[in-house]
Ligand SMILES: *[C@@H]1O[C@H](CO)[C@@H](O)[C@H](O)[C@H]1NC(C)=O
Ligand SMILES: *[C@@H]1O[C@H](CO)[C@@H](O)[C@H](O)[C@H]1NC(C)=O
C-alpha cells in the first residue's frame with residue numbers, strides 16, 4: 053500500500069471518527085463516582101472520549117470525567133453546569149450540597165444536572181490539572197523574595213511614592229520569572245496539552261456530552277457561574293442553533309475576555325469590590341459587639357474600616373521587615389477577598405478569624421502554625437487563589453485556560469501591568485487593586501495559545517431569550533459587567549438582578565431568584581427584563597442584621 057493510500061485511509065477513518073464524536077455516536081456508561089473525589093452517593097459518574105483537537109482528529113483523544121445529579125421530579129432533560137474558576141472541578145463542585153440543591157431548585161427539579169471536569173482540570177479528566185513545579189517547595193524557592201509570596205506592599209491607596217517605586221523596580225525580575233515559569237510549564241508533563249485547553253474546546257466538549265446524552269439535535273440547557281458565564285457566552289454564540297434554556301450568573305464580560313488585554317478584564321472585575329467590603333464593615337457595625345466582637349459600642353462602619361486598615365498596615369510593616377512573615381500582606385488580601393465572595397461566612401470570620409489575625413499580626417507573632425494553617429486552608433479553597441501553600445505543587449489550570457484563550461500579547465510588559473495595578477488601586481478598588489498573584493498577569497508571558505480561539509461576534513444569538521443574572525454587590529463580577537454583557541449579547545439577554553452581596557446569586561438565599569429561574573427552566577417563562585429580586589427577609593448576615601439593613605446603611609464615604 054502506497055503512502056498516499058495509507059494516508060487517505062487514515063484520514064477517512066479520522067474523518068468518520070470526527071463526525072461520530074460530533075454526532076453523538078458514543079455513549080456514557082453511568083456508575084458510581086470515584087470515591088476519592090466524590091462522596092455523595094446520590095451522584096453518578098461516567099467518561100466520554102472526545103478529540104483533543106476538534107480540527108485535527110489525528111492528534112488523539114481527550115477523556116472527560118462527567119457527573120450527574122438526578123432530577124428530583126419528572127425528568128424533562130438535562131441542564132449542563134460549569135462552576136467557574138476557570139479551573140474549578142465540576143465533579144467536586146456538584147458534590148457540594150449547597151450547589152447541588154441550589155441547581156436542582158433553580159431548575160425546578162425537572163432536569164438532571166450534568167457537570168464535568170473540563171480539559172485541564174482535576175485528576176480524572178485527561179488532560180488533567182496543570183502543574184509546572186514538582187512541589188510547593190520548588191515553587192517557593194523559585195519565587196523566594198518576590199511579590200509572588202509576599203503580595204504587593206502598599207497601603208493607603210498606593211499613594212506613597214516609595215511603594216510605587218519599590219513595585220516598579222521589581223518589574224524586570226517578575227517579568228523574567230514569569231517568562232521562565234512559562235518555559236517550565238511547557239517543559240512539564242502538562243506541556244504538550246497546553247494548546248488543547250481553553251473555552252472553545254470546552255464548549256465543543258459540552259456539545260459532545262450533550263450529543264451523547266440527549267442526541268445530536270436536542271437543545272442544550274445550561275447554567276454557568278462566574279467563568280462559567282464565559283463558557284455560556286461562547287456556547288450561545290458558537291452554537292446558537294443548539295441553544296436551549298440558558299442562565300449565566302456572576303458575569304464576566306466576554307468581549308473584554310476574548311478581545312482585550314487580560315488586565316483590562318481584571319480592572320473591570322473590581323468595580324464593586326470596595327462596596328462589598330463596605331457591606332461587611334457595615335454589617336459588623338450594625339450588629340455591634342454582641343453580634344460582631346470586632347465592633348466596640350457605638351462603632352460605625354468607618355470605625356470597623358479603621359480596624360481593617362490597621363490590620364493591613366500591620367501586615368504591611370511586618371512583611372516589609374521580614375519577607376518570610378507568617379501572615380504576609382498578600383495573604384491578608386487573599387483571605388479578605390475570599391470573605392467578600394461569601395457573606396454566609398461574615399459573622400464567623402469577624403467573630404473568630406479576624407480577631408485572631410489582628411492579634412497575630414499586631415504582636416508580630418512568630419510563625420503561629422495554627423493560625424497560618426487556617427488561613428492557608430481558606431486560600432486553597434478559593435478558586436481564584438494560588439493553591440501553593442500545602443506540600444502539593446500549585447495548580448496552573450487557571451492560567452492555562454485563560455491564557456490559551458487570550459489574544460496575542462507580544463510587547464505587553466510587566467511594567468505596563470504594574471502601572472495598571474497602581475492606577476486600579478488609586479482609582480478602581482482601594483482595598484483589592486493590589487491583589488497578587490492573579491492569573492491575568494501571567495498571560496503576556498504564557499508561551500502557548502489554544503489551537504482554536506473565539507473572538508466573537510457575541511451577538512449571534514438570533515434573538516433567543518436567555519437569562520443574565522447578577523448580584524447588585526459582587527466583589528469580582530460586578531453588576532456593571534452584567535449590564536455590558538447583556539447589551540453585547542444582543543436582544544435576547546434578559547437581566548435578572550439580586551439585591552444582595554457576594555459572588556453570584558447563590559451567595560445569598562433568594563426565593564424570588566430561585567422561583568423565577570425555576571419557572572424559566574420548568575415552564576419557559578422568561579423573567580421581566582431588569583427584575584430586581586430581594587434576598588430572603590429572614591436571612592441574617594450577622595445576628596439580627598439582614599441584607600436590606602446593610603444596604604440601607606452603606607456609608608457614602610469613599611473608603
Ligand atoms: C484525585 O484528587 C483527590 C484530591 O482532590 C485525591 O484525594 C484523589 O486520591 C485523587 N484521585 C486519583 C484517582 O488520583
Ligand atoms: C438516576 O436515574 C436513573 C434513571 O432513572 C436511575 O437508573 C439511577 O439509578 C438514578 N441514580 C441514582 C444515583 O439514584
Ligand SMILES: *[C@@H]1O[C@H](CO)[C@@H](O)[C@H](O)[C@H]1NC(C)=O
Nearest residue numbers: 150151153154155157561566
Ligand atoms: C431548595 O429547596 C428546598 C425545599 O424548598 C429548601 O429547603 C432549600 O433550602 C433550597 N435550597 C437552596 C440552596 O435554595
Ligand SMILES: *[C@@H]1O[C@H](CO)[C@@H](O)[C@H](O)[C@H]1NC(C)=O
Nearest residue numbers: 189192193194196197375376
Ligand atoms: C528564601 O530566602 C531566604 C533568604 O532570603 C532563605 O532564608 C530561605 O530559606 C529561602 N527559602 C526557600 C524556600 O528557598
Ligand SMILES: *[C@@H]1O[C@H](CO)[C@@H](O)[C@H](O)[C@H]1NC(C)=O
Nearest residue numbers: 207208209361482609610611
Ligand atoms: C483612600 O482614598 C479615599 C479618598 O478617595 C480616602 O477617603 C481613604 O481614607 C483612603 N484610604 C486610605 C487607607 O488611605
Ligand SMILES: *[C@@H]1O[C@H](CO)[C@@H](O)[C@H](O)[C@H]1NC(C)=O
Nearest residue numbers: 232234235236237238239240
Ligand atoms: C526541561 O526538562 C528537562 C528534563 O525534564 C530539564 O533537563 C531542563 O532543564 C528543563 N528545561 C527548563 C527550561 O526547565
Ligand SMILES: *[C@@H]1O[C@H](CO)[C@@H](O)[C@H](O)[C@H]1NC(C)=O
Nearest residue numbers: 397398400401404405426430
Ligand atoms: C474561621 O476560623 C474557624 C476556626 O476557628 C474555621 O473553622 C473557619 O473555617 C474560619 N471561617 C472563616 C469564614 O474564615
Ligand SMILES: *[C@@H]1O[C@H](CO)[C@@H](O)[C@H](O)[C@H]1NC(C)=O
Nearest residue numbers: 408417418419420421422423
Ligand atoms: C497561636 O494562635 C492560637 C489561636 O489564636 C493561640 O491559642 C496560640 O497561643 C498561638 N501560638 C503561638 C505560638 O503564638
Ligand SMILES: *[C@@H]1O[C@H](CO)[C@@H](O)[C@H](O)[C@H]1NC(C)=O
Nearest residue numbers: 471472474475476478479480
Ligand atoms: C486616577 O484617576 C484620575 C482622575 O480621576 C487621574 O487623573 C489619574 O491619572 C488616575 N490615576 C492613575 C494612576 O491612573
Ligand SMILES: *[C@@H]1O[C@H](CO)[C@@H](O)[C@H](O)[C@H]1NC(C)=O
Nearest residue numbers: 508509510511512540542543
Ligand atoms: C453585532 O455586533 C457587531 C459588533 O460587534 C455589530 O457590528 C453588529 O451590527 C451586531 N449585530 C446585531 C444583529 O446586532
Ligand SMILES: *[C@@H]1O[C@H](CO)[C@@H](O)[C@H](O)[C@H]1NC(C)=O
Nearest residue numbers: 538539543544545546547581
Ligand atoms: C434588557 O435590558 C437590557 C438593558 O438593561 C438590554 O440590554 C437588553 O437588550 C434587554 N433585553 C430584552 C430582552 O429586552
Ligand SMILES: *[C@@H]1O[C@H](CO)[C@@H](O)[C@H](O)[C@H]1NC(C)=O
Nearest residue numbers: 159160567570571572574575
Ligand atoms: C409551571 O407551571 C405549572 C402550571 O402553570 C405550575 O403548576 C408550576 O408550579 C410551574 N413550575 C414552576 C417551577 O414554576
